[in-house]
Every structure is written in structure tokens, then in C-alpha cells.
Amino acid sequence: xxxxxxxxxxxxxxxxxxxxxxxxxxxxxxxxxxxxxxxxxxxxxxxxxxxxxxxxxxxxxxxxxxxxxxxxxxxxxxxxxxxxxxxxxxxxxxxxxxxxxxxxxxxxxxxxxxxxxxxxxxxxxxxxxxxxxxxxxxxxxxxxxxxxxxxxxxxxxxxxxxxxxxxxxxxxxxxxxxxxxxxxxxxxxxxxxxxxxxxxxxxxxxxxxxxxxxxxxxxxxxxxxxxxxxxxxxxxxxxxxxxxxxxxxxxxxxxxxxxxxxxxxxxxxxxxxxxx
Numbered sequence: 110x111x112x113x114x115x116x117x118x119x120x121x122x123x124x125x126x127x128x129x130x131x132x133x134x135x136x137x138x139x140x141x142x143x144x145x146x147x148x149x150x151x152x153x154x155x156x157x158x159x160x161x162x163x164x165x166x167x168x169x170x171x172x173x174x175x176x177x178x179x180x181x182x183x184x185x186x187x188x189x190x191x192x193x194x195x196x197x198x199x200x201x202x203x204x205x206x207x208x209x210x211x212x213x214x215x216x217x218x219x220x221x222x223x224x225x226x227x228x229x230x231x232x233x234x235x236x237x238x239x240x241x242x243x244x245x246x247x248x249x250x251x252x253x254x255x256x257x258x259x260x261x262x263x264x265x266x267x268x269x270x271x272x273x274x275x276x277x278x279x280x281x282x283x284x285x286x287x288x289x290x291x292x293x294x295x296x297x298x299x300x301x302x303x304x305x306x307x308x309x310x311x312x313x314x315x316x317x318x319x320x321x322x323x324x325x326x327x328x329x330x331x332x333x334x335x336x337x338x339x340x341x342x343x344x345x346x347x348x349x350x351x352x353x354x355x356x357x358x359x360x361x362x363x364x365x366x367x368x369x370x371x372x373x374x375x376x377x378x379x380x381x382x383x384x385x
Contacts, residue, residue: 222321
């Protein structure tokens with residue numbers, strides 16, 4: 110070995126060891142700094158966001174409120190049909206005061222055995238003869254809705270008068286009906302001809318209302334009128350049915366409608382369809 114070879118190798122090894130130790134120390138310090146940054150920085154190092162993206166989610170965007178329903182143009186329009194004064198007064202009151210809200214409505218004139226069906230704004234959509242309860246009267250017998258048919262006496266078969274919020278439904282036979290007074294089991298439905306002796310179709314066809322009292326209290330309408338007018342208007346959602354009295358005066362059930370200002374009037378009457 111030449112003189113000086115060993116000392117030079119030892120020096121080089123020493124310098125190399127020093128460099129490696131410095132690198133290890135630097136790595137250790139860097140690792141400690143990263144851990145400290147993670148601990149004291151709330152872990153954001155691992156939850157960083159891409160460039161240009163906010164570190165917090167944006168506030169949710171609220172949906173725009175639904176537009177208010179368009180007001181119903183309220184105008185009583187019988188379309189040239191001549192109706193009795195008590196029918197026109199109730200119709201004028203219902204339309205002007207928006208008593209029916211935005212629902213279709215019907216007026217049943219028991220004295221003349223006829224029904225009038227209106228659009229929500231007051232336009233007459235159709236009218237038809239009807240069959241009514243066998244007994245004249247404006248009140249239902251207490252508990253009549255829960256009585257079996259066989260126990261209902263002839264004098265109890267009345268069609269009650271008043272203002273009713275009707276709903277579509279089905280009766281115990283599964284038939285489509287419009288419930289007028291559900292508690293009293295009074296509905297409006299297609300004419301039923303299960304008993305030929307009652308001659309219900311013939312009664313509807315006569316020009317007089319004298320023979321239109323035959324039902325157990327329900328309002329029977331011709332099948333075609335039910336399908337074309339009642340079902341589309343009253344049979345798909347809630348409606349209002351006004352049944353006029355036959356023994357008591359109109360004021361007993363509709364006092365406001367009897368006022369002179371509620372005679373049928375021409376011209377548009379606008380009011381928001383929603384009632385308070």
C-alpha cells in the first residue's frame with residue numbers, strides 16, 4: 110500500500126458518513142414539520158382542493174318560489190240558458206264572493222228537479238233533469254247514513270239542502286259517485302235502473318218534475334250527462350254543491366244569496382281564486 114492511501118480513504122468515508130447523516134437529519138426534520146403542519150393545520154394537507162375550487166362548499170341555491178296561481182276570471186255566464194231566480198241568485202253570490210274558491214260547482218234545484226254544473230269562474234257547462242229523494246224535505250234524518258236500506262222508511266228518503274263540499278269516490282257497490290254528503294250517504298251518480306218498476310229512465314225523460322221523486326236520497330243523473338259533465342268537473346277533485354231547499358225559504362240556507370245585489374250580473378269580476 111502506498112503511503113497516504115489509507116488516510117485518504119478514511120477521510121473520504123468520514124465525509125460520506127457526514128453527508129448521509131445530514132440528509133437523514135434533514136428528512137427527519139422535514140417529516141416532523143409535515144406532521145406538525147397536519148396536526149396544527151387541522152389536517153388540511155390531506156383535504157386540499159384543486160386549484161380554483163373554494164375550500165368550502167358553496168351555499169346551497171334555494172329553489173325559486175312557485176308562481177302564484179293565476180286569478181280566476183269570475184263571470185257568471187248562463188250561456189243563454191234561462192234559470193229560475195233562486196238558482197241565478199245563488200250562482201251570482203257564489204261567483205261574486207268566490208265562495209267556491211277555484212273549484213267547479215253545481216246547483217241542485219230540488220223544486221224543479223234539475224242540476225246546473227259550472228266551471229270555477231262561473232260559466233255554465235251543462236244542466237240536466239235529475240231524480241231526487243222520494244220524500245220532500247230539506248233535512249236528513251239523524252243517523253240515516255248508517256241505516257241499512259231495508260230500514261229506511263219512505264218518509265226518510267230525503268235529499269238534504271245546503272252547501273256541501275263534495276268529493277269523488279265509490280259507493281258500497283264499487284260504483285263511481287260524487288259524494289255530496291258522505292255522512293248521510295248522499296251522492297250524485299249515474300241513474301240506476303236495477304228495479305224496472307221504478308221507471309227511472311222514463312221519469313227523467315218527462316217534461317215535468319212531478320215524477321222525479323223516487324230515489325233513496327241520492328241525486329240520479331242521466332248516464333250521458335254524468336260522463337260528459339259531472340265526471341270531468343265534479344268527479345276528479347273536490348267541488349262545491351249547493352242544494353236549494355224545497356220546503357223552507359232560500360234564506361234559511363243561503364241568506365246572503367237572497368240579497369238583491371246577487372242577481373245575475375254581466376261583466377268580468379276578478380278575484381284571487383284562493384280563499385282566506
